[in-house]
Amino acid sequence: MLQPGVSILKTIIEPFRIKSVEPLRQTTVEERSRLVAGVGYNLFLLRANDILIDLLTDSGTSAMSTEQWAGMMRGDESYAGSESYFRLKSAAGSLMGFKHVIPAHQGRAAERILFSVLCKPGHIVPNNTHFDTTRANVEFTGAQAVDLLKTEARDTQAQLPFKGDMDTQALERLIAEHGRERIPLVMLTVTNNSGGGQPVSMSNIEQVRQITRRHGIPLYLDACRFAENAWFIHDREPGYAGWSPRDIAHKMFSLSDGCTFSAKKDAFANIGGLLCSNDDRLAELEKNLLILTEGFPTYGGLAGRDLEAIAVGLVEILDPHYLAYRIASTAYLGRHIADHGVPIVEPPGGHAIYIDAARMLPHIPRHQFPAQALAVELYRHAGIRSVEIGSVMFGEHAQNELLRLAIPRRVYTQSHIDYVVEAILEVNAMKDRLRGYEIVSQPPVLRHFSCTFSPLA
Numbered sequence: 001m002l003q004p005g006v007s008i009l010k011t012i013i014e015p016f017r018i019k020s021v022e023p024l025r026q027t028t029v030e031e032r033s034r035l036v037a038g039v040g041y042n043l044f045l046l047r048a049n050d051i052l053i054d055l056l057t058d059s060g061t062s063a064m065s066t067e068q069w070a071g072m073m074r075g076d077e078s079y080a081g082s083e084s085y086f087r088l089k090s091a092a093g094s095l096m097g098f099k100h101v102i103p104a105h106q107g108r109a110a111e112r113i114l115f116s117v118l119c120k121p122g123h124i125v126p127n128n129t130h131f132d133t134t135r136a137n138v139e140f141t142g143a144q145a146v147d148l149l150k151t152e153a154r155d156t157q158a159q160l161p162f163k164g165d166m167d168t169q170a171l172e173r174l175i176a177e178h179g180r181e182r183i184p185l186v187m188l189t190v191t192n193n194s195g196g197g198q199p200v201s202m203s204n205i206e207q208v209r210q211i212t213r214r215h216g217i218p219l220y221l222d223a224c225r226f227a228e229n230a231w232f233i234h235d236r237e238p239g240y241a242g243w244s245p246r247d248i249a250h251k252m253f254s255l256s257d258g259c260t261f262s263a264k265k266d267a268f269a270n271i272g273g274l275l276c277s278n279d280d281r282l283a284e285l286e287k288n289l290l291i292l293t294e295g296f297p298t299y300g301g302l303a304g305r306d307l308e309a310i311a312v313g314l315v316e317i318l319d320p321h322y323l324a325y326r327i328a329s330t331a332y333l334g335r336h337i338a339d340h341g342v343p344i345v346e347p348p349g350g351h352a353i354y355i356d357a358a359r360m361l362p363h364i365p366r367h368q369f370p371a372q373a374l375a376v377e378l379y380r381h382a383g384i385r386s387v388e389i390g391s392v393m394f395g396e397h398a399q400n401e402l403l404r405l406a407i408p409r410r411v412y413t414q415s416h417i418d419y420v421v422e423a424i425l426e427v428n429a430m431k432d433r434l435r436g437y438e439i440v441s442q443p444p445v446l447r448h449f450s451c452t453f454s455p456l457a
């Protein structure tokens, strides 16, 4: 039986101490009101220096360890055949078991290359839920991105252990209706980011594996948060309590034909991604595209030192003490606001807490972006940056109106999170005063990054 805690005390502490610090800048409510109006109420357009606690994303925002920084110094910056690449290939290869490990500058670069090689107009790509860039990269090839989440998982209040599971019956129906030839791959996003940071069970991966194998369709993992998913399996799925996170992760990967991976999440790296598979012919095509825009296949758009940071991070992320702390500290934020009346996606996710803004602010209709209204108010009130995951981000594909509070890895302490809890409860107490927004300008794709809003009276 794996024992995550070394002590018998109940308090879960941050399993690290702090050696280097970054000061936080305090601002006033008046300053923040002016700043947020000045950027058209789009928090992506703020300067980071004007933010106190930044929960915009857990991507690329991790604090690196002393071992990672030591690895950075060892980085081999050779254009071709860098030793750092071989260290990364060995770390990723032994964990994931894939023959081909192709570095890329981040997850979406791996996605773009994979979909460019596999997809064309008329194709359909099923996923439990596509993340925004994943959906955009599928659609950019002319293929259609389809989300196949179970109906019961769409209820934000349902307490299910594996809300990220794919609806396997819907997958069978989709294949029967459109034919295997139109489906170049099936993807599973672990954990399901857009669906609340919810895990996918091992048994669901196995079922999807059986279906895809029967039809000869490759199965890929969008593995951004594979370690957090592994911890949920360890915690919640019968039969896995005695398994190490590494063994669980290894099994997850072994059930797939390949993966895209953003090392900016579960590898504690500030930049980087991977595209992995066992298919020689595919890897050849992918490397040809890689050279065109990312770089030679032994660096893929990264510096040698970045490859080192990822190699070390892939080992550190699977430390059971770290994962126990990570999942417990995210749940701490979730429980402290939910138990005081703020509706969140239940149960708490791995990397983030998602407030159900439509439920919290029923007086603001969906087309007036309730989660955006909440994001703006949380910034104005307390200097906290969060992100809308709803109709601004996904337009008509949005399942819910969520506000995501993503927690950077190893960055904030419990007192930072206590401040966030207090701020959210204060905003909740004055929620009736919040008003909706309308969009005044927007780009043709991925509008949430740069559109501007105007408050409604």
Ligand code: F0G
Residues within 6 Å of the ligand: 056, 057, 058, 059, 106, 107, 108, 109, 131, 133, 134, 189, 193, 222, 224, 262, 263, 264, 272, 273
């Ligand atoms: N897939 C998922 C599930 C993601 O969450 C992300 C990024 C990507 C792919 C793309 O990876 O950023 O390295 O290009 N998610 C970040 C977020 C941006 O804030 O959730 P990337």
